[in-house]
Structures are given as structure tokens and as C-alpha cells.
Amino acid sequence: MARYQIILAYDGTAFSGLQRQLDVRTVQGSFEEALGKIGWKGSSVYAAGRTDAGVHASGQVIVFDHDWGHSSDDLQNALNAVLPLDLAVRQVTEVRADFHPRYDALVRSYRYDIIFQAHRNPIEERFAWRIWPKPEVNLMQSAAEQMVGEHDFAPFGTPPKEDGVTIRNVISAEWVEQDKGLSFKVSANAFLYHMVRRMVSISVEIGLGKHEQGIIGKYLRGEIPGMIQGLAPPNGLFLTKVTYK
Numbered sequence: 001m002a003r004y005q006i007i008l009a010y011d012g013t014a015f016s017g018l019q020r021q022l023d024v025r026t027v028q029g030s031f032e033e034a035l036g037k038i039g040w041k042g043s044s045v046y047a048a049g050r051t052d053a054g055v056h057a058s059g060q061v062i063v064f065d066h067d068w069g070h071s072s073d074d075l076q077n078a079l080n081a082v083l084p085l086d087l088a089v090r091q092v093t094e095v096r097a098d099f100h101p102r103y104d105a106l107v108r109s110y111r112y113d114i115i116f117q118a119h120r121n122p123i124e125e126r127f128a129w130r131i132w133p134k135p136e137v138n139l140m141q142s143a144a145e146q147m148v149g150e151h152d153f154a155p156f157g158t159p160p161k162e163d164g165v166t167i168r169n170v171i172s173a174e175w176v177e178q179d180k181g182l183s184f185k186v187s188a189n190a191f192l193y194h195m196v197r198r199m200v201s202i203s204v205e206i207g208l209g210k211h212e213q214g215i216i217g218k219y220l221r222g223e224i225p226g227m228i229q230g231l232a233p234p235n236g237l238f239l240t241k242v243t244y245k
Helices: 027-037 072-082 137-147 195-207 215-220
Strands: 002-010 056-066 087-095 105-116 129-131 149-152 167-177 181-188 237-244
Touching: 002 027, 002 072, 027 056, 027 072, 027 087, 056 087, 072 087, 105 195, 137 167, 137 181, 137 195, 137 215, 167 195, 181 195, 195 215, 195 237
Parallel strands: 056 237, 105 129
Antiparallel strands: 002 056, 002 087, 105 181, 105 237, 149 167, 167 181
């Protein structure tokens, strides 16, 4: 029996999130079904982090134990042969027996894509949030810079466990200009539920002149009570990388 680490990519459009649920299609459920087809007898895989319905990933980390008996390359090929088209194994590595993808993670990185278009584009909007008119990028960048550092991000999201800690350390956050829009790239030691989507939403609203730049600091200092109300749609969000020691 060996423990394997899988780098998993998926188009989240047709999934009701990562975590296995009854009677709905999820990333975990589909992956475990594929594992069963190649002889896996386990009860559950472990993931680096949960993603919401409609959220994508290019670097999700999944870990499981399996009495495979062949090479890691053979395991990757066997899984990709039985996985649905919107799920794919990018890499397989054998890891130590006590490795855990969530608790051993040091940094998690996400990207959120935005396109600037006046009219709908169903193909491109599958993987990006369409916005029009174009916001002021310098104001959005200033908003992102204010989020860097260790803060109480309670206005941006909820912790995985009830009464859990809401302090997070954002290592980097920036808006990068692309051909048709922007990408928000953010890394932190961990994220709250919906935290990235609220970071994006408030940045866009600042860029559109709906809020003044100082509102970020006011939320982080607790000067504005409650949760940030805006929530960017899930289709622009990607889990891109999880970093370990």
C-alpha cells in the first residue's frame, strides 16, 4: 500500500463543487468513481481545499492510499483513461504515508480572470467574468495591495469550521493585465470560504467608482460591520497551485 499525491485539473462548470454530496455531481465523487474502476478500495480521498460549484482548478491536490503495484506514470494513464472529459490528472507522485494535502500546505494560490466586453460571449464567459464598462485598473491594483499582509478577513468570508479563526496571511495580491482583460493573482497561507470572490468583487466595484479606495482598510480594521455583500461569480476562479515544504 502506498500514498499517492495527484495534481488534478478540472473544468468546474458542471460540478456542484469539490466535496462529495448525495445525488449531485462533484469532483470528489467523480474522481473516487474513477479510482474504483482501477481497483481502489478506500472510503475517501483527501483534498488540499474545497472549491465551490462552478470553480475550476489547474492545481488541485488530491491524496489517497492505493495498492497499485505499478509505476506512477501507469497510474496517471489508467486514471485519465476512465475519468470524465472535464477532469484530468496532470501529475502523480508517491509521498510519505502521513502526508496530508490540506494540513501540510504552506501556500495556496488562486487566479481570477475578467474580460472586458460589452456583449455576451458564452465561450469565453465559461472561464471568466465579463465586465463592462472597463474599470480603472490602477484603483483595483491599489485595492489589492491593501489586502496583502496578516489581517482579520472576517468581512471577506467564513472559516471552514464554526467559530474558526478568520485571520489569514495574504502573501501577494495583484491585478495583471491580459489581452482581453485582467487576472487577479493571489496567494495566502489559507483562505476563507468565498474570500477570493469577495476580494475580486470589492476590487471591481472600487475600479468602477462605486466605493472609495479606503473601504478595504475600513473593513479590515472592523470599522464597517458585517460581510462584504458583493460576490464575484464562480466561473472566473481557478485554484492554480498548492505549495508544500
